[in-house]
Amino acid sequence: MAELFSPFTLRDVTFKNRIAVSPMSQYRARDGHANGWHTVHLGRFALGGAGLVYAEATAVEADGRRTHGDLGLWKDAQIEDLAPIARFISEEGAVPGIQLGHAGRKASERRPWHGETPVDDEDVSERSEAPWTAIAPSPLPYAEGWPEPLEMSETDIERVIASFGEAAGRAREAGFRIIEVYAAHGFLVHQFLSPIANRRSDRWGGSAENRRRFAVEVARSIRANWPEGYPLAFRLSATDWLEGGIEVEDAVATARALKAAGVDMIDCSTGGIGGKDRPRRMVIEQGFQVPFAEQVREGAGIPSMAVGFLWDAQVCEDLVRAGKADMIALARELLDDPNWPLHAAKTLGANENFALWPVESGWWLMKRERLLSKIGIR
Numbered sequence: 001m002a003e004l005f006s007p008f009t010l011r012d013v014t015f016k017n018r019i020a021v022s023p024m025s026q027y028r029a030r031d032g033h034a035n036g037w038h039t040v041h042l043g044r045f046a047l048g049g050a051g052l053v054y055a056e057a058t059a060v061e062a063d064g065r066r067t068h069g070d071l072g073l074w075k076d077a078q079i080e081d082l083a084p085i086a087r088f089i090s091e092e093g094a095v096p097g098i099q100l101g102h103a104g105r106k107a108s109e110r111r112p113w114h115g116e117t118p119v120d121d122e123d124v125s126e127r128s129e130a131p132w133t134a135i136a137p138s139p140l141p142y143a144e145g146w147p148e149p150l151e152m153s154e155t156d157i158e159r160v161i162a163s164f165g166e167a168a169g170r171a172r173e174a175g176f177r178i179i180e181v182y183a184a185h186g187f188l189v190h191q192f193l194s195p196i197a198n199r200r201s202d203r204w205g206g207s208a209e210n211r212r213r214f215a216v217e218v219a220r221s222i223r224a225n226w227p228e229g230y231p232l233a234f235r236l237s238a239t240d241w242l243e244g245g246i247e248v249e250d251a252v253a254t255a256r257a258l259k260a261a262g263v264d265m266i267d268c269s270t271g272g273i274g275g276k277d278r279p280r281r282m283v284i285e286q287g288f289q290v291p292f293a294e295q296v297r298e299g300a301g302i303p304s305m306a307v308g309f310l311w312d313a314q315v316c317e318d319l320v321r322a323g324k325a326d327m328i329a330l331a332r333e334l335l336d337d338p339n340w341p342l343h344a345a346k347t348l349g350a351n352e353n354f355a356l357w358p359v360e361s362g363w364w365l366m367k368r369e370r371l372l373s374k375i376g377i378r
């Protein structure tokens, strides 16, 4: 029995296998509303056999969007566009999840194919998209050439924490059954966690405990608006890969604090706190972030998810079997092949007669396979 295709339970929610669709921003929303694009984009992963399908980074405040195309759950009117998507994913046997986030100093950015640079007057003339002022723990620009964000006041901090809770309530109404907080890749929660972006001297900055207070309060705010039986996960950047930044020991301590605040799983990514250049310490190879998932899982005694440069079914099977992570998340490989989980199951001998496929496809594929074998082609 392939471990990758064994069920996994967090609280009252059971995932049919260990494969998650990593959150992938599509930059196709209008005023934060989902549309047909998101329905098909996410729906095909449910048909493709993933156990957990995460909707992309979804802003808890309009100004917390990274780009004009980000999804949002900052108002009730956005619920009804997401609800059919969550329902479809559920009906096809996967768990619908959503990633809640706030971009902080990375807000007001151009979409990747428009340059990933700050929105400016050119965007107004070309796309009628105006720039807005970003907020952050400290008035430090994200990178060279970026505007200085406004330092968040105590009131701003309390408001954003409350917004996470309110968005969680809307996610529940939309039918999602797991939330992941985006506390990685240089977005707001990560900005509070990292000494590189957080230079505050009040109770929200300075010591490690103070820097993680925002993340912990976000977890508490969500928990107050999220069913007891539904899991809550956090995506952390387990290292900043930079001198003076977060190291894995900090991530383990944060994971422990989050666990105490009702968090059930840590999705372990890395990097993204400052600038576009890849830090020298960051060496990319298949599964290069898996050791972080393993260390956080061991060190904090919390289930973990491994992500980043994973595509080989046997590699994924081996890492789950070895207890390095409880789940794995794939992004680009699933863009290339939304049916990756079904194909991986076949590779690992867990998809006899196309049984895991939706019957509308599997029945025909099985017939074709039999015919191919009868006429000696397979």
Ligand SMILES: Cc1cc2nc3c(=O)[nH]c(=O)nc-3n(C[C@H](O)[C@H](O)[C@H](O)COP(=O)(O)O)c2cc1C
Pocket: 022, 023, 024, 025, 026, 056, 057, 099, 182, 184, 185, 235, 269, 307, 308, 309, 310, 329, 330, 331, 332, 333
């Ligand atoms: C199109 C695209 C959009 C992404 N958007 C998000 C996002 O909204 N939230 C997030 O946490 N990561 C995002 N990521 C990062 C992925 O979730 C994932 O961590 C990363 O791509 C590494 O996994 P991979 O090697 O399987 O692609 C995005 C990646 C891609 C390719």
